[in-house]
Amino acid sequence: MKIALLGYGRMGKTIEEIAENRGHEIVLKVSDGIENYDLTKADVAIDFSVPDAAFKNITICFKAGVPVVSGTTGWLDDYEKATKICSEENSAFIYASNFSLGVNVFFELNRKLAGMMQGLEDYSIEIEEIHHTKKLDAPSGTAISLAEQIIHENKQLKGWQLDSADENKIPIHAKRIKDVPGTHVVSYDSNIDTIEIKHTAKSRQGFALGAVVAAEYLQDKTGIYSMKDVLADLFKN
Numbered sequence: 251m252k253i254a255l256l257g258y259g260r261m262g263k264t265i266e267e268i269a270e271n272r273g274h275e276i277v278l279k280v281s282d283g284i285e286n287y288d289l290t291k292a293d294v295a296i297d298f299s300v301p302d303a304a305f306k307n308i309t310i311c312f313k314a315g316v317p318v319v320s321g322t323t324g325w326l327d328d329y330e331k332a333t334k335i336c337s338e339e340n341s342a343f344i345y346a347s348n349f350s351l352g353v354n355v356f357f358e359l360n361r362k363l364a365g366m367m368q369g370l371e372d373y374s375i376e377i378e379e380i381h382h383t384k385k386l387d388a389p390s391g392t393a394i395s396l397a398e399q400i401i402h403e404n405k406q407l408k409g410w411q412l413d414s415a416d417e418n419k420i421p422i423h424a425k426r427i428k429d430v431p432g433t434h435v436v437s438y439d440s441n442i443d444t445i446e447i448k449h450t451a452k453s454r455q456g457f458a459l460g461a462v463v464a465a466e467y468l469q470d471k472t473g474i475y476s477m478k479d480v481l482a483d484l485f486k487n
């Protein structure tokens with residue numbers, strides 16, 4: 251598979267290493283605002299860039315007929331617009347706030363636990379995320395996904411907010427500590443006990459592997475997919 255990398259920073263470089271180890275070829279690396287890059291050799295594009303650039307780069311690929319895997323966080327106000335353009339161009343798209351297979355298992359645990367805890371009013375919920383100090387957005391895309399999954403299960407909750415003091419909103423606490431690849435904790439606290447689930451990434455390898463596996467899944471498809479589709483396909487046997 252021939253891959254265009256949109257964003258060649260920490261993630262782009264890790265994806266390059268994993269993709270090459272799986273027999274793929276990197277045919278383009280884009281790491282600045284130049285928009286007239288040549289996508290003709292690419293079977294698929296993988297976007298791990300910056301919030302301000304993601305939407306533009308993704309739509310350039312759709313218009314060139316190149317499927318896109320995007321992991322960039324902090325641009326999702328434009329997600330619906332992106333999926334509309336993808337459909338109009340008969341292209342293919344997967345976005346995930348976190349491509350790690352472990353985090354996608356963690357998402358399932360989170361949904362299940364949220365369903366079990368709803369109605370237990372003595373517990374208050376909070377989410378903590380810890381990332382490296384170079385991260386541009388807060389809270390993390392993964393923490394937002396976790397919050398949205400909980401809200402979907404618990405209709406009493408009215409949303410999420412950074413460090414919220416409103417009991418109807420999930421407080422998300424974002425911490426920045428040098429070199430931390432990504433840690434997420436969901437906790438339910440009462441006067442009697444605390445229940446916590448936690449995912450700790452030990453490196454960026456898991457995110458990058460998941461993105462390459464998603465690109466392998468997407469390369470000959472059209473339509474909008476998610477990591478649930480990728481995992482279902484991976485584990486179908």
Ligand SMILES: NC(=O)C1=CN([C@@H]2O[C@H](COP(=O)(O)OP(=O)(O)OC[C@H]3O[C@@H](n4cnc5c(N)ncnc54)[C@H](O)[C@@H]3O)[C@@H](O)[C@H]2O)C=CC1
Pocket residue numbers: 256257258259260261262280281282283284298299300301303307320321322323324346347348349350457
């Ligand atoms: N979904 C997931 O599994 C994961 C998502 N991320 C997200 O991926 C994104 C990238 O993360 P990192 O690689 O750590 O950041 P980084 O800062 O190391 O890399 C970003 C790269 O994008 C480049 N860039 C800037 N303007 C650009 C443009 N107009 N077009 C293309 N590239 C441009 C920068 O030069 C830089 O090389 C962030 O939004 C981060 O939150 C990170 C890890 C996992």
Ligand SMILES: O=C(O)C1=N[C@H](C(=O)O)C[C@H](O)C1
Pocket residue numbers: 323347348381385386389390391392393431432433457
């Ligand atoms: O910026 C990062 O590094 C990460 N970003 C993603 C997010 O915002 O959730 C995923 C991962 O936690 C690493």
